[in-house]
Amino acid sequence: MRLFPRSLRWRLSAVIALVSAVLAVALSLLVRTEFSRVQLADARRVQDERIQLVVRDYGLTGRAALGSRLDATDVPRDLLVAVDGGRRATYLQRTQAGAWIWAAAETDGHVLSLRSPYTDRDDALRQLDNALILGSVGVFVLASVLGVLLGGRLSKRLRRAAVAARRVAEGDATLTVGSEIGDRPGDETTELAHAVDAMAAALRERIVAEQRVTADIAHELRTPVTGLVTAAELLPPSRPAELVRDRVGVLRSLVEDILEVARLDTATEQAELVAVPLGDFVSRRVPSAVVSEAETVRTDPRRLERVLVNLLENAERHGSPPVVVTVSGRTIVVRDHGPGFADDLLRDGPSRFRTADPNRSDGHGLGLTIAVAQARVLSAELTLANATDGGAEVTVALPSAP
Known part of the structure; x- marks a missing residue:
């Protein structure tokens, strides 16, 4: 069983559809990755700005503001390690309950932290995924239709050229492949058609020349062969005379057959029905x-x-x-x-x-x-x-x- 179609039309369509699908998937992955990166970077920037305000307000008032907490017990361990030593950090936490974007900073031996939901950004990413899937499917379908149309036009021209070439091979001297498929400058199919027409014309001229030579030779032989037949009939009865008459008869039959073949080769013979x-x-x-x-x-x-x-x-x-x-x-x-x-x-x-x-x-x-x-x-x-x-x-x- 063949996994790839034989027809050039379907091969071209399959290649265009495959390339379009690969490009659509690659671009979708690139867009999704970049969108996810920008979303996370924006969320980290916002949380970092908020934690800076919290730290500044805590230094002035001694209170945790903007929904922040002091020394919270549910701060992710990786985030605690990152802020150890008076540093400031952000962290994306994903759990079965949801996704959260954290920001924390250590000040005066305490850890100030705040947390914001990240689900809205995940929802936006899912919406983007749906849009990219629909867009990829649309591109694939459009590319497939375009491939079928382009492949169909090319296949149609090639098939018409093949049919015309067969008719030329069968002896239709009035037909040319180029006239059958139409002249399109710069088109490879047109160049192929012109090459086939040139080859057919050269072969036709050669065949006509050979037929003319054959007919001329047979015609020129007809007169001396007729003379040989007449001379053989005048020979006195004997065994050698019989052999001569037999061979002369074979020669005459050969010349007549060659003349008949030459006439039939011209394709001008008409049957009287x-x-x-x-x-x-x-x-x-x-x-x-x-x-x-x-x-x-x-x-x-x-x-x-x-x-x-x-x-x-x-x-x-x-x-x-x-x-x-x-x-x-x-x-x-x-x-x-x-x-x-x-x-x-x-x-x-x-x-x-x-x-x-x-x-x-x-x-x-x-x-x-x-x-x-x-x-x-x-x-x-x-x-x-x-x-x-x-x-x-x-x-x-x-x-x-x-």
Whole structure:
């Protein structure tokens, strides 16, 4: 169990409230201590002035005046010790019956003493304590509210920045983090947003440049590859000619796939939506498909066929038979009974030119990449998983309203 909240908003609020509480308590203790000291000093001064008057009057009249007593038996022992030798002293006495402020002086071998109640000053101190407690609670509550408001504003800006950054990462090129959270000069959140926008712009330019290079290379290769295909077809029948035609076909397929990936990378591809009975669509292409309560969806049949074909080819190349296709509702599931997907593929998703077995020469690792990209154009959700009883499983969930 965490004793401290994870959210920056509540952490900031807790820190502000804690600091405010510590300061309020420290200031209250300081005020109380100083008030108590001033009260006692004032009471001692008053009693000292009174005992001086008593001593002066006793020297003139021989009587104890102003309520004083001569050689009283209840004078505190510490006070008697303090006035021994002709001195004058004051003393604060606290008992269960109450508090008293004493003053005494020794003259002619006698001790003159007088006593005044100190309860009124204790009452004033208690009233001050109550006021300080209320004030401290008020400061704590006010600081907590202020911390929540300040932390909320900061947290709100940071969350908006995080949401905007995710949208930028998902490919929204029209959005900037700075425009989403607003420009506040001198604000650290604004500086962070500008830094993220600058980084996103630099990465976007780099990706666009790489995509352009890939597309240009594939386009330039298309013409000589077409010539190679034509030349291979003119070769006289022989085993070497068959090998040449096979490798030229693989090269042509690779160039076409690279061109398709380059087009999909531009994020300008648009699906041509028509009503498609999903069960019939899959059954015509995979007669062994298991269809259960399939729906009619609006999708692009050409792109959906490309997704299905790529998934089937991937299952046949890297899995083991039987390859089972299941259609239910708006969902297509393609499953093989091979070793399943690698952990890094499930974690990071398909990567270009990465195959399940790098030692195998059939396939160039673009099948799943194209399937994922085409599914994205269709607004479909393509999920990779490993079945519980073995084998790779790919689920294509088509949207109800693209």
